[in-house]
Amino acid sequence: MAENADSSREALESLREALRLSPQNVPLRLHYAQSLLNFGFYPEAEKEFKHLLTLDAQHEQAKLGLASTFYQQGKNSHALVILEDLLKHSRNPARAHLLQARLFYRSGEIEQAVRSYHDAIEADPSIADSELSVRLGIRAQPEQSEVVEGRVRNSWEEPPLAPDTTIERPKIKFQDVGGMEQLKEEIRMKIIHPLTHADLYKTYGKTIGGGILMYGPPGCGKTYLARATAGEIAAGFMAIGINDVLDMWIGQSERNLHDVFEQARDHKPCVLFFDEVDALGASRSDMRQSAGRQLINQFLSELDGVQSSNDGVLILAATNAPWHLDSAFRRPGRFDRILFVPPPDAPARAAILRLMCKGKPLEEIDYDHLGRKTENFSGADLKAVLDIAVEKKLRDAMKDGIPKPLTTKDLMAAAGQVKPSTKEWFATARNYALYSNQGGVYDDILKYLKM
Numbered sequence: 262m263a264e265n266a267d268s269s270r271e272a273l274e275s276l277r278e279a280l281r282l283s284p285q286n287v288p289l290r291l292h293y294a295q296s297l298l299n300f301g302f303y304p305e306a307e308k309e310f311k312h313l314l315t316l317d318a319q320h321e322q323a324k325l326g327l328a329s330t331f332y333q334q335g336k337n338s339h340a341l342v343i344l345e346d347l348l349k350h351s352r353n354p355a356r357a358h359l360l361q362a363r364l365f366y367r368s369g370e371i372e373q374a375v376r377s378y379h380d381a382i383e384a385d386p387s388i389a390d391s392e393l394s395v396r397l398g399i400r401a402q403p404e405q406s407e408v409v410e411g412r413v414r415n416s417w418e419e420p421p422l423a424p425d426t427t428i429e430r431p432k433i434k435f436q437d438v439g440g441m442e443q444l445k446e447e448i449r450m451k452i453i454h455p456l457t458h459a460d461l462y463k464t465y466g467k468t469i470g471g472g473i474l475m476y477g478p479p480g481c482g483k484t485y486l487a488r489a490t491a492g493e494i495a496a497g498f499m500a501i502g503i504n505d506v507l508d509m510w511i512g513q514s515e516r517n518l519h520d521v522f523e524q525a526r527d528h529k530p531c532v533l534f535f536d537e538v539d540a541l542g543a544s545r546s547d548m549r550q551s552a553g554r555q556l557i558n559q560f561l562s563e564l565d566g567v568q569s570s571n572d573g574v575l576i577l578a579a580t581n582a583p584w585h586l587d588s589a590f591r592r593p594g595r596f597d598r599i600l601f602v603p604p605p606d607a608p609a610r611a612a613i614l615r616l617m618c619k620g621k622p623l624e625e626i627d628y629d630h631l632g633r634k635t636e637n638f639s640g641a642d643l644k645a646v647l648d649i650a651v652e653k654k655l656r657d658a659m660k661d662g663i664p665k666p667l668t669t670k671d672l673m674a675a676a677g678q679v680k681p682s683t684k685e686w687f688a689t690a691r692n693y694a695l696y697s698n699q700g701g702v703y704d705d706i707l708k709y710l711k712m
Contacts, residue, residue, distance in 0.1 A: 272296065273293070273296060273297065273300065273302075276289070276292065276293040276296060277293070279293075280293055285316065287313065287316055287317055287320070290309060290312065290313050290316070291313060291320070291322055291323060291326070293309060294306050294309035294310045294313060294323070294326055295322075295326060297309060298326060298329060298330055298333070301333075303330050303333045303334050304334070306326070306330045307327065307330040307331070307334070310323050310326045310327035310330060311327060313326075314327065319350070321347065321350075321351055321352070321353070324343055324346070324347045325347060325356055325357055325360070327343055328340040328343040328344050328347070328357070328360055329360060331343070332360060332363065332364060337364050337367060337368060340360070340364055341361070341364055344357050344360060344361045344364070348361070353384070353385075354380070354381075354384055355381050355382075355384035355385035355388050356381070356385075356388060358377045358378070358380040358381035358384060359377070359378065359381040359388055359390065359393075361377040361381075362374045362375075362377035362378040362381060362393065362397075363393060365377055366393065366396065366397065371397065374397055375397055375399060378390075378393065378394065378397060378399060379399075427499075428497040428498065428499055428524070428528055428531065429488075429491070429497065429498040429499070429500070430491075430495070430497065430498070431488045431489065431491045431492040431498050432492055433485075433488060433489045433492045434489055434492045434493050435489050435490075435493055437489060437492075437616065438482060438485060438486055438489045439482075439605065439609050439610075439611075439612030439613035439614075439615070439616050439640070440482075440605045440606065440608065440609020440610075440612055440613065441482065441486060441602070441605070441609065444475070444486060444600055444602060445486075447473070447598060447600055448473060448486070448490050451473055451598055452473070452490060452494070452532075452575045452577075453490070453493055453494055455467060456494050456496075456530055457494070472564060472576040472577070472578065472595055472596040472597065472598070473576070473577050473578070473596065473598040473599075473600060474538070474577075474578045474579075474580070474583070474586075474590070474591070474596035474598070474599045474600070475487075475577065475578070475579045475580075475600050475602045476579070476580050476581070476582075476583040476599065476600075476601060476602065477581070477601055477602035477603055477604075477686075478581065478603075478604060478639060478682070478683040478686035478687065478690075479581050479639070479641065479682065479686065480639035480640055480641025480642060480682055480683075481602050481603070481604055481605065481639045481640055481641075481683070482602065482605075482640045483536075483579035483602050484500070484534070484536055484579060485640070486602075487500075487532065487534040487577040487579065488500075488534070490532055490575070490577065491531075491532040494530060494532075496529075496530040496531055496532050496575065497525075497528045497529075497530070497531040497532065498531070498532045498534065499521065499524065499525055499531060499532070499533050499534065500534050500536060501521055501533065501534065501535050501536070502536055502537065503537060503540040503541060505517065505521065506518050506521065506541055506556075507540075507541075507556075512555075514556050514559075515555060515556055515559040518541075518556065518559050518560060518563060519559065519563060521533070522563040522569070522571075522574070523569070525574045526569055526570070526571070526573075526574055529572075529573030529574055530573045530574075530575065531573070531574055531575065532575045532576075532577060533574055533575065533576045533577070534576075534577045534578070534579070535576075535577070535578040535579070536578075536579050537579070537580060537581070538578035538579065538580050538586065538590075539580045539581075539582050539583070539585040539586045541556065541557075541560060557587055557589075560590075561589055561590070561595065564576065564590075564594075564595040564596075565594065565595065576596075578596060579602075581686065583599070583702070583703075584693045584697060591702070599702065601705035601706065601709070603705075603709050604637055604638065604639050604681075604683045605638075605639070605640060605643075607629075607632040607633050607636070608629075608632060609632075610631070610632035610635050610638060610643060611628040611629050611631065611632030612628075612632075613640055613643050614626075614628050614631055614632065614643055614646075614647070614672070615628050617643065617644065617647050618647065618667065621651070621667060622664060622665070622666040622667065623666050623667050623668075624666045624667065624668045624669075625669075626667070626668070626669050626672070627669045630669065631669065631672055631673065631676070634673065634676060635676050635681075636681070637681035637683050637684060638676075638679070638681050638683075639681070639682055639683050641682065642679055642681055642682055642683075645679050646672060646675045646676045646679050647672070647675070649675035649678055649679065650667055650671045650672050650674070650675035651667070653671065653674075653675070654667060654671065687706075687710065690703070690706050691706070691710060691712075693706075694706040694707050694710075694712075695707075695712070
């Protein structure tokens with residue numbers, strides 16, 4: 262590796278020296294620029310290709326090389342502009358079409374990518390890219406592939422399977438969740454009471470269902486609380502992550518999302534929980550690709566129950582970055598309860614530690630003292646504290662051959678080794694709460710920070 266790097270540098274240095282002596286030598290400068298590109302020096306290669314085009318504005322290889330450096334640096338729109346110009350006049354367009362296909366594929370424009378790839382291998386079959394053709398679903402012969410509903414599919418290909426999402430029956434309940442009393446009460450009013458007092462709610466015309474969005478620093482129990490909600494009402498529970506929905510084929514992500522909602526509707530009452538929902542519902546104004554916008558539109562349509570009723574489907578979602586979520590999700594009838602999940606307070610930290618220590622060998626533990634001394638710790642931080650203390654006890658037991666119980670001192674020593682993970686989140690959240698708080702969405706953060 263080191264020898265290769267040294268030889269690369271020597272080769273480039275020799276070319277630089279030759280160019281210094283003959284700066285107007287177009288073939289030599291092209292060779293130098295291509296070598297920089299091949300060795301991964303993309304900004305330097307970009308500079309050389311641009312300089313080459315000042316010497317010969319219509320140099321096809323220089324244009325293709327510059328587009329390639331843009332592609333390698335993620336400057337997709339720059340590369341596409343050059344390729345469009347190049348393809349108007351090129352005598353040998355195969356490699357330009359191939360690079361264009363890669364750019365279209367990267368941006369999710371599958372149909373255009375297929376066409377460009379076909380054009381490339383028709384112009385020069387020898388440049389066929391087997392890996393790209395597999396990604397595009399193209400057989401060896403162009404006429405054997407087709408584009409169906411915006412995604413590429415071979416005539417022999419089976420349609421993709423629906424996401425494999427299991428329906429759990431959680432056994433944990435609110436009593437197993439330390440603290441969060443205000444949140445629990447909000448969830449009782451929005452989700453639990455409509456089921457347990459259905460007749461009363463129907464009297465006032467309230468449907469069974471709806472959405473709650475929980476936000477706050479990571480590790481503070483949002484997922485655990487969602488699972489306990491399902492346990493409280495003996496409902497099914499579906500935990501949905503981005504991998505259950507997102508798909509490389511255009512249109513398939515929307516179908517996956519629809520299938521998830523349909524599965525929940527078929528097994529109601531069901532708690533449908535979306536973790537890191539901002540990954541599926543990012544602000545459309547920040548998106549360059551239409552595919553992402555279509556997924557958000559599908560998500561909003563499912564929340565509204567446009568085609569099927571969501572009565573009995575209880576939707577919870579969690580995010581650490583609510584400021585990245587599209588504002589349309591906060592409209593009443595969708596996620597019409599937006600709840601801040603702060604780090605646990607001292608009594609809640611004591612309760613969490615009490616639950617976590619259950620079943621372990623213990624001396625008398627002063628949980629209240631530990632709760633006061635772990636300010637700003639999240640539930641995940643407290644779990645780390647307990648893990649460190651247990652590992653220390655295990656090491657001691659290996660040496661002495663005698664397992665000893667955990668003590669308050671052990672947990673205090675472990676807490677000294679853990680830094681609260683919530684501080685970094687609040688540093689970011691504070692800026693949004695101060696300068697991007699339209700409608701008072703983040704007032705709870707300001708209140709928590711006493712600002």
